[in-house]
Every structure is written in C-alpha cells, then in structure tokens.
Amino acid sequence: MVLPLLLVMNLIDLYPTVRLLHIGLVLCSGALFAARGMGVLIGAQWSMALSVRRLSYAIDTALLCAAVLLLYILALNPFAVAWLATKIGLLLVYIVLGTLALKRARTARLRAAFFVAAILCFTFMLTVAVTHHPLGIGVNLLSTL
Numbered sequence: 001m002v003l004p005l006l007l008v009m010n011l012i013d014l015y016p017t018v019r020l021l022h023i024g025l026v027l028c029s030g031a032l033f034a035a036r037g038m039g040v041l042i043g044a045q046w047s048m049a050l051s052v053r054r055l056s057y058a059i060d061t062a063l064l065c066a067a068v069l070l071l072y073i074l075a076l077n078p079f080a081v082a083w084l085a086t087k088i089g090l091l092l093v094y095i096v097l098g099t100l101a102l103k104r105a106r107t108a109r110l111r112a113a114f115f116v117a118a119i120l121c122f123t124f125m126l127t128v129a130v131t132h133h134p135l136g137i138g139v140n141l142l143s144t145l
C-alpha cells in the first residue's frame with residue numbers, strides 16, 4: 001500500500017509531511033522529558049518506569065529518523081550548514097544534561113539544576129531551528145541593537 005504510493009510520489013512531495021512529523025515529535029519529546037524531569041524532582045515512580053523509558057526511546061528514535069529523512073530529501077550536509085551543525089552539537093549537550101537530570105546526578109539539588117539547564121538547552125535548540133541561525137533567538141536580539 002505505502003510502497004506503490006512512494007514510487008509515484010516525488011520524494012520532495014513528502015517534505016511538508018516529514019517536516020511536520022519532525023516538529024510534532026520534537027514537541028512530544030520535549031513535553032515527555034519535561035514531565036519526567038518534574039516527576040523525578042517530586043519523587044514520582046512512573047518517571048523512570050520501563051514503559052515510560054521505552055516510549056521516550058521510541059519518540060526520540062522516530063524524531064531522529066525524520067531528521068535524517070529531511071536531510072536526505074533536502075540533500076543537506078548537516079556539518080556544512082551552521083545552524084544544523086549547532087543543533088546537532090546542542091543535541092549532544094542536551095542528552096548529557098538530560099541523563100544527569102533524570103538519573104546520574106547524585107543530589108536532588110543537582111538534578112534540579114541539570115533539569116533547568118536541559119530545558120534551557122532544548123528551548124534554545126528550538127530557536128536555532130526556527131531562525132535557521134546558530135545564534136537562535138540571539139540573532140533577533142542582536143538585530144535590535
């Protein structure tokens with residue numbers, strides 16, 4: 001059913017759908033991380049439950065697949081495009097901060113600090129993506145000076 005459809009469609013026709021899917025998964029991923037992070041801070045057991053962790057892996061895997069598909073459709077080398085390279089670098093920072101916030105940090109105070117840092121990093125990544133600029137929201141602030 002899907003394969004014949006793909007064969008008759010030009011790959012570029014899929015771009016709006018894949019982009020929307022990527023954005024939708026980004027928002028689901030961020031919302032789930034925020035909920036889990038707050039859950040960890042108030043000591044809620046469900047935050048680290050196997051089913052919730054599996055849901056998180058599934059969303060993040062689908063998000064990255066959609067990202068790779070976008071790169072393929074647009075024929076982009078992410079390391080040659082400054083805002084994409086910045087987004088990938090920030091994604092690595094976000095993963096480390098997120099892991100520290102959810103489980104690795106020793107004290108509740110440290111977990112809270114890493115949680116806030118991870119949310120700020122995620123929000124900044126969103127502004128980098130929307131502005132298509134490595135400075136993200138900073139580029140708008142600079143242009144007002």
Ligand code: HEM
Pocket residue numbers: 019022023026064067068070071074076078084087088091122125126129130
């Ligand atoms: C390896 C990771 C990622 C890659 C390679 C990637 C790649 C891309 C590409 C190629 C586009 C389409 C750009 C265009 O239409 O010109 C895009 C759009 C977008 N990405 Fe990602 N992405 C990644 C991760 C993320 C993450 C983690 C976030 C959010 C925190 C994010 C947020 C967005 C948003 C909001 C858009 C839509 C931007 C617009 O309005 O055009 N992406 N991404």
